[in-house]
Amino acid sequence: MPVLPFANRKRPILLGHRGLPTRAEGNTRPAFLAAVEAGLDGIETDVQRTKDGVLVIHHDFVVGLRLISDLDYAELRELRPQMMTLDALLELLEPYPDFLLNLELKSIPGLEDGRAHELADRVAGWSGRRRVWISSYDPVALLKVREHQPEIPLGYLFRVYDTGRMAELLGIEAVHPHWQLVSAARLARWHERGLVVATWTVNNAGKVRELASLGVDVIMGDDAEALLASKKQTQ
Amino acid sequence: MPVLPFANRKRPILLGHRGLPTRAEGNTRPAFLAAVEAGLDGIETDVQRTKDGVLVIHHDFVVGLRLISDLDYAELRELRPQMMTLDALLELLEPYPDFLLNLELKSIPGLEDGRAHELADRVAGWSGRRRVWISSYDPVALLKVREHQPEIPLGYLFRVYDTGRMAELLGIEAVHPHWQLVSAARLARWHERGLVVATWTVNNAGKVRELASLGVDVIMGDDAEALLASKKQTQ
Numbered sequence: 012m013p014v015l016p017f018a019n020r021k022r023p024i025l026l027g028h029r030g031l032p033t034r035a036e037g038n039t040r041p042a043f044l045a046a047v048e049a050g051l052d053g054i055e056t057d058v059q060r061t062k063d064g065v066l067v068i069h070h071d072f073v074v075g076l077r078l079i080s081d082l083d084y085a086e087l088r089e090l091r092p093q094m095m096t097l098d099a100l101l102e103l104l105e106p107y108p109d110f111l112l113n114l115e116l117k118s119i120p121g122l123e124d125g126r127a128h129e130l131a132d133r134v135a136g137w138s139g140r141r142r143v144w145i146s147s148y149d150p151v152a153l154l155k156v157r158e159h160q161p162e163i164p165l166g167y168l169f170r171v172y173d174t175g176r177m178a179e180l181l182g183i184e185a186v187h188p189h190w191q192l193v194s195a196a197r198l199a200r201w202h203e204r205g206l207v208v209a210t211w212t213v214n215n216a217g218k219v220r221e222l223a224s225l226g227v228d229v230i231m232g233d234d235a236e237a238l239l240a241s242k243k244q245t246q
Numbered sequence: 247m248p249v250l251p252f253a254n255r256k257r258p259i260l261l262g263h264r265g266l267p268t269r270a271e272g273n274t275r276p277a278f279l280a281a282v283e284a285g286l287d288g289i290e291t292d293v294q295r296t297k298d299g300v301l302v303i304h305h306d307f308v309v310g311l312r313l314i315s316d317l318d319y320a321e322l323r324e325l326r327p328q329m330m331t332l333d334a335l336l337e338l339l340e341p342y343p344d345f346l347l348n349l350e351l352k353s354i355p356g357l358e359d360g361r362a363h364e365l366a367d368r369v370a371g372w373s374g375r376r377r378v379w380i381s382s383y384d385p386v387a388l389l390k391v392r393e394h395q396p397e398i399p400l401g402y403l404f405r406v407y408d409t410g411r412m413a414e415l416l417g418i419e420a421v422h423p424h425w426q427l428v429s430a431a432r433l434a435r436w437h438e439r440g441l442v443v444a445t446w447t448v449n450n451a452g453k454v455r456e457l458a459s460l461g462v463d464v465i466m467g468d469d470a471e472a473l474l475a476s477k478k479q480t481q
Contacts, residue, residue, distance in 0.1 A: 151385060
């Protein structure tokens with residue numbers, strides 16, 4: 012059974028959302044380095060796939076009106092020269108052996124271009140694999156990663172209804188609910204079921220402290236000061 | 247435990263795909279009536295939801311470049327006057343008490359507009375509810391229907407990889423694989439696990455006969471003659 016890569020660390024784990032987008036454009040090299048420099052525990056970021064099979068770091072399925080999955084990497088690069096590949100991100104993070112990486116696999120059921128298997132293989136083959144976990148809204152993608160590379164820890168994302176039951180059905184390690192879904196009662200239920208709870212996107216210091224005192228395991232946000240407020244409280 | 251609404255009928259069950267699209271535009275009133283008249287066992291069709299909560303019969307998430315989920319029903323109706331509502335379809339099928347209805351709920355994880363609960367309620371409240379089952383590519387939508395209206399039979403759709411395991415995890419009744427995924431070995435595995443197997447979209451009489459002789463439970467297609475070829479064989 013995989014274990015999230017921070018089993019023995021002090022909670023909450025603080026992740027910059029797409030790097031540190033208050034310092035530089037999210038999901039770019041400067042934003043990722045800003046998260047390292049700010050003293051966060053790691054980052055959360057997004058993985059898409061081009062038509063010719065390059066895994067790239069981007070939140071939306073589209074650039075402008077074009078689907079990334081319909082573009083070759085060369086075309087995409089002309090449209091968005093600053094977009095990083097996953098390979099470039101892994102290389103960038105190589106020198107920081109304690110820095111955590113939560114990769115959100117962007118996928119929808121029925122989009123069957125091999126991205127789940129490819130991402131699983133790339134993570135499993137990386138020297139820093141022990142500090143990575145993969146999350147997704149798409150339970151089918153999570154199932155494919157699990158079947159293909161069973162050692163990678165997994166989290167299931169949801170934002171409006173509590174569908175945490177899906178994580179139990181899949182037998183995975185974490186739920187990633189939107190922070191508005193986190194209550195003491197739900198948190199207790201998820202924890203009772205052995206699930207790690209990672210919530211997002213929390214940009215208010217008071218809310219960060221509140222979630223930290225409830226016992227949330229991972230908090231993701233855009234603003235390092237708001238996130239680090241939870242640590243100041245306990246010092 | 248719900249049972250697919252044809253437990254004691256002779257197999258394979260033959261469904262017109264979006265009605266009978268070789269006779270009239272798919273997913274319209276004439277196409278649905280053509281499927282009844284052709285002597286098919288039922289139809290498969292698609293459910294979308296407008297921004298103001300009207301469930302409508304349409305395959306794609308868009309009309310032109312507009313998302314149906316971003317349009318009010320009045321706007322949608324101007325763009326596509328022939329588009330039926332789910333209510334109109336149920337009314338149309340009211341007089342045919344043996345005619346089966348497989349509703350594909352169009353949904354993607356993260357699209358949380360209430361459509362799963364609304365469709366579940368509409369089906370559960372219909373006089374013909376015992377001849378309906380709901381299918382979806384979206385396991386989260388299936389989970390929501392099951393939690394909300396546990397009596398409705400459910401099928402899980404997939405088309406490129408065999409992810410039939412998801413149906414087992416969800417504890418639902420059917421798998422809906424694309425016909426290219428159906429082999430004797432897979433069919434045996436699905437049947438061993440208690441799953442009904444419904445396949446699509448089969449438009450070649452030879453292929454219909456082959457799938458029928460393998461023991462597939464439900465075959466969906468565009469062409470009544472090709473589908474009915476399986477019955478001629480066994481008479």
